[in-house]
Amino acid sequence: MISLAETAFGPQPLSTFASEFFGKAGALSRLGDFEYRPEQQQMAVAVARALEEERPLVVEAGTGVGKSLAYLAPAVRKALDEGRKAVVSTHTINLQEQLVGKDLPLLQSVLGEPFRALLLKGRRNYLCPLRLQIAMSGGAELFTASELEELKQIWEWAEKTKDGTLSDLGFEPAPRVWSQVCSESHACTPKRCAGSGHCFYQEARKRLADAHLVVLNHTLFFTLLNGQSEFNEGGEGFLFANDFLVFDEAHTLEQIAARQLGLSLTQGGIKFDLHRLFNPKNKKGLFQLTGDSEGRRLTMALLDEVDDFFQSVEGRCRWGDYGREFRVREPELVEDTLGSGLIEVSRRARAVADLATESVKSELGELARRLADCRAALGTFLDQRDDGMVYWVEKNECESLSLNAAPVDVAELLRPVFFERERPCVFTSATLGVGDRDLGYFRRRVGAGEVEALRIGSPFDYARQMQIHLVRTMPDPNDRAYEAALAKWIRHFIRKSGGRAFVLFTSYKLLQRIAGELGDFFRTEGIRLLVQGSGASRNQLVADFKEDETSVLFGTDSFWTGVDVPGKALSNVIITRLPFAVPDHPLTQARLESIEERGGNSFMEYSVPEAVLKLRQGVGRLIRSADDKGLVVILDNRVLSKRYGKIFLEALPDAPVVVEET
Secondary structure, rough: OOOOOOOOEEOOHHHHHHHOOOOOOHHHHHHHOOOOOHHHHHHHHHHHHHHHOOOEEEEEOOOOHHHHHHHHHHHHHHHHHHHHOOOEEEEEEEHHHHHHHHHHHHHHHHHOOOOOOOEOOOOEEEHHHHHHHHHHHHHHHOOHHHHHHHHHHHHHHHOOOOOOOOHHOOOOOOHHHHHOEOOOOOOHHHHHHHHOOOOHHHHHHHHHHHOOOOEHHHHHHHHHHHHHOOOOOOOOOOOOOOOOEEHHHHHHHHHHHHHHOOEEEEEEHHHHHHHOOEEOOEEEHHHHHHHOOOHHHHHHHHHHHHHHHHHHHHOOOOOOOOEEEEEEEOOOOOOOOOHHHHHHHHHHHHHHHHHHHHHHHHHHHHHHHHHHHHHHHHHHHHOOOOOOOEEEEEEOOOOOEEEEEOOOOHHHHHHHHHOOOOOOOOEEEEEOOOOOOHHHHHHHHHHOOOOOOEEEOOOOHHHHHEEEEEOOOOOOOOOOOOHHHHHHHHHHHHHHHOOOOEOOOOOHHHHHHHHOOHHHHHHOOOOOEEEEEOOOOHHHHHHHHHHHOOOOEOOOHHHHOOOOOOOOOOOOEEEOOOOOOOOOOOOHHHHHHHHHOOOHHHHHHHHHHHHHHHHHHOOOOOOOOOOOOEEEEEOHOOOHHHHHHHHHHHHHHOOOEEEOOO
């Protein structure tokens, strides 16, 4: 049989394969529900050409294009033809599940040649049976009675699980328990674990070696990239030798890269690792198991020093009225009272490891390495060693502190990785542009200045499927009358659509106030109101919204993107305020300052484009299929009253605009 990538006269160019595969009579047309989409074919050919020519490509593909198949088909074909590995990185779990559960099986059914695809998770998601045995043998010296009961449940699960990952476990174990049995780089190695054939992570590594395509998330991608991937043992590649990359949901690239290429040192994380060595409250830990009194003494002293250190850090922070971040602008925020203790405990762990059994030796060695890494991160933060970083202290909801740093400009870091070498990598999303046809804003932010960019519109008929409603008489969002008017117009448009609405906020406090004010209205109308923060998870809220087709969901940041509700359940998206980022986060502040320092206009060059992207993502929740219809309502009069408002409106789909006056 002649492969789809070959003809009777020899190999077929990848771009020709892509054009024919997505053509009206191509292989994809064998599917019963096939619908020819010229936009999908256009994208597939562009991706194929970039892969053929070993170069990067940036492509925005509107909702409904079918972009995942448009890059998967040429990527799999190239992987099969050239014996290379395709890496597909996504931001959301939803997209990963779509790729692995739907798109790749569909592609397998029509491609005519088998291929192997693997979903790769971070190694700490995998159970290591050898570490589980070690943990069980430690018994009461390592674990409390309740923790031992969890270990027994994990042991029983390990006997029958095929997957061996945390998501397959029927309960959520205590973090301390799972940390003792999951795969860790220095404790779960091919030399120690692979020979048994029972280590889930090492078995995943073997399957990985044979896979043609690997799916993972952006955070794991940068973790592996930043750590000089253990899989790239030779040859030019991103994570694997001679691999090539598709980066979907690329609109998140800058933010994810900044976080992953920076540092975060948490008060809770340091104490967690120390408690694995010795916990004074329950007298458990590795130093207890080995009978090392000096290790216990050093660990107890360091635990006290950790609390004292972070208390002194908090004393230097000025949080503001609502802020949970404090920017550190000068080195030596506080005296380094932790460094020597971290070094001492790390050294002690290594010394005890030299005298311990092989199994305990690896555990102590791993913790010694982690404490040494903490010491290095602490020094970087306190000394502010990198001028290109912004530094800040952050307080979480449990009032625990973390020390953080992130690069202000990731473009300079990403350019040599992705765009200065002849390696094929495709960056795609439904929202990359801010009204700029060349996607210049996105390309500048990530270092892709000279890379080919392509915008492919949606096949949806927005002029028929969508109406955009604006309200000229809305007060300015900073006006005292704004909240009352907001409640009034939300009622008006909810009645207009009979519920079936997402109401998207930029402030959780405002969401709570409006939800409280409109509670009686929703009860009177017989419409169920679902409110973020009411106890249900994001996924549960979306599931409830889909099930009750007249319900209304109030949501903030996470509901602006990555939520897919096709059909009648969602017929109205109400934007309460233009989604300008509040410039109080240190990283945002630093980016704005950087633009001003070089003589630019930070509001027009950064704040407006970022808000346009976020608005496009929110509006994109409405039309998810060719049959969807509905309203988009923007209850922020700045789109009409400010000169920059035109930028927002021009970036939206080409749909009729209705301006309501009263």
